Amino acid sequence: MTTSNQPHSYGAMSRTELEALEITLVQKYDEIAAAKLALDLTRGKPSSEQLNLSNELDGILKGQYILQDGTDVRNYGGLLGIPEARALGASILETNADEILVGGNASLTLMHQYLAFMQPIWKQECPEGVKFICPVPGYDRHFTLCEHFNIEMIPVSFNGQDPDLDQIERLVQQDPSIKGIWCVPKYSNPTGTTYSETAVKRFSMLPKISGDNFRIMWDNAYAVHHLSDAPDQLANLMALARHHDTNDSMVLFGSTSKVTFAGAGISFLGTSREKLGEFEQHLSETMIGFDKVNQLRHVLFLKDMSGIARHMARHAALLKPRFALTEKILSKYLAGKRIGEWSRPNGGYFVSFDAIPGQAKEIITLAANVGVRLTPAGATFPYGLDPEDRNIRLAPTFPALDSLQQALEVFVVCVQLASVRHYLKS
Numbered sequence: 001m002t003t004s005n006q007p008h009s010y011g012a013m014s015r016t017e018l019e020a021l022e023i024t025l026v027q028k029y030d031e032i033a034a035a036k037l038a039l040d041l042t043r044g045k046p047s048s049e050q051l052n053l054s055n056e057l058d059g060i061l062k063g064q065y066i067l068q069d070g071t072d073v074r075n076y077g078g079l080l081g082i083p084e085a086r087a088l089g090a091s092i093l094e095t096n097a098d099e100i101l102v103g104g105n106a107s108l109t110l111m112h113q114y115l116a117f118m119q120p121i122w123k124q125e126c127p128e129g130v131k132f133i134c135p136v137p138g139y140d141r142h143f144t145l146c147e148h149f150n151i152e153m154i155p156v157s158f159n160g161q162d163p164d165l166d167q168i169e170r171l172v173q174q175d176p177s178i179k180g181i182w183c184v185p186k187y188s189n190p191t192g193t194t195y196s197e198t199a200v201k202r203f204s205m206l207p208k209i210s211g212d213n214f215r216i217m218w219d220n221a222y223a224v225h226h227l228s229d230a231p232d233q234l235a236n237l238m239a240l241a242r243h244h245d246t247n248d249s250m251v252l253f254g255s256t257s258k259v260t261f262a263g264a265g266i267s268f269l270g271t272s273r274e275k276l277g278e279f280e281q282h283l284s285e286t287m288i289g290f291d292k293v294n295q296l297r298h299v300l301f302l303k304d305m306s307g308i309a310r311h312m313a314r315h316a317a318l319l320k321p322r323f324a325l326t327e328k329i330l331s332k333y334l335a336g337k338r339i340g341e342w343s344r345p346n347g348g349y350f351v352s353f354d355a356i357p358g359q360a361k362e363i364i365t366l367a368a369n370v371g372v373r374l375t376p377a378g379a380t381f382p383y384g385l386d387p388e389d390r391n392i393r394l395a396p397t398f399p400a401l402d403s404l405q406q407a408l409e410v411f412v413v414c415v416q417l418a419s420v421r422h423y424l425k426s
């Protein structure tokens with residue numbers, strides 16, 4: 001039942017009501033413009049307070065560079081990483097330590113190197129061109145990597161918390177030139193959802209119906225990045241894949257970028273032992289080994305999964321107020337008006353906002369014109385093309401709380417203004 005103090009859905013308003021609302025919103029918008037703001041909601045990076053949580057990394061070695069097995073971490077060698085860091089990566093990505101390679105400060109580099117490694121194999125099988133499935137909305141840098149390697153991207157939508165697996169299975173079965181799929185299975189960028197157990201099971205069997213050398217790029221960037229005391233649970237892809245004998249097709253990625261220092265962490269790649277050996281061979285043409293000194297620092301600092309959980313709880317304490325504020329402002333100004341939907345993630349770094357179709361670009365332009373930068377419209381889709389022009393990725397982690405509040409208050413005015421004009425036109 002509708003009560004008088006419930007907000008009006010814009011679609012149910014009369015023209016006169018909409019016109020009056022537009023006048024009020026334009027007034028607010030002009031006041032914002034006069035304030036000459038310079039705010040930024042684009043950056044999915046940790047705040048300085050979060051980075052401070054890991055300052056102990058600096059100096060933690062106290063001159064000790066020799067591992068238990070006698071390895072001197074300052075020297076060349078050990079391309080797969082030091083055993084202690086491989087074990088740490090294995091516990092984060094939930095696989096075996098001998099299936100892990102520890103890389104430098106960016107898992108993105110490992111993704112790039114892995115795609116480069118697969119290029120000759122795929123090109124030989126599919127001289128006409130290779131395709132990848134990209135669940136959307138998704139992570140723009142995955143799409144950039146595909147563009148770089150000339151991999152054609154096929155967008156597939158989410159169906160609730162999971163990418164549409166019926167469609168994925170159909171596509172993969174029909175077209176052997178589809179050689180891979182990007183997945184951010186936990187606290188997905190940007191939707192914040194975690195794949196269901198059923199979905200993970202189906203993913204583990206996908207290589208059974210695909211063409212040869214199909215790869216699931218399982219980017220578990222937010223594996224330990226919980227915001228809730230009841231974290232999402234992700235089924236273990238690699239364990240399922242071993243069971244179905246598909247583990248050669250699984251490539252797990254992760255890093256400590258949003259655990260310790262975003263610019264000076266360590267990264268991980270996990271796959272079957274056999275495929276890891278082949279990838280190691282490929283990498284050995286470009287380097288003798290990654291930074292093992294930093295690997296040791298990370299092992300001493302984070303120690304194990306309990307250490308990581310304690311450390312991530314400190315991150316969560318800093319992040320929760322930012323996500324709570326985002327939810328508070330969005331629901332205060334937008335709930336019940338049917339002009340937008342947004343995610344309420346249990347972890348990760350983003351809130352995904354869906355405007356009325358056709359309004360995302362307009363909202364982003366309105367915000368930019370009064371000094372609030374939002375992630376460009378379409379960034380969460382391959383080739384920058386959001387077919388419905390409705391998804392906007394909000395990144396609440398970096399700004400201080402007062403700046404975040406200001407930026408969100410501008411955002412909701414822009415959403416309302418774009419939406420009221422939409423209804424006035426229709």
Ligand SMILES: Cc1ncc(COP(=O)(O)O)c(C=O)c1O
Nearest residue numbers: 106107108139184189221255257
């Ligand atoms: C899904 C996802 N993968 C990877 C990265 C980048 O990770 P790294 O710093 O390890 O390259 C990000 C950063 O935003 C991300 O959201």
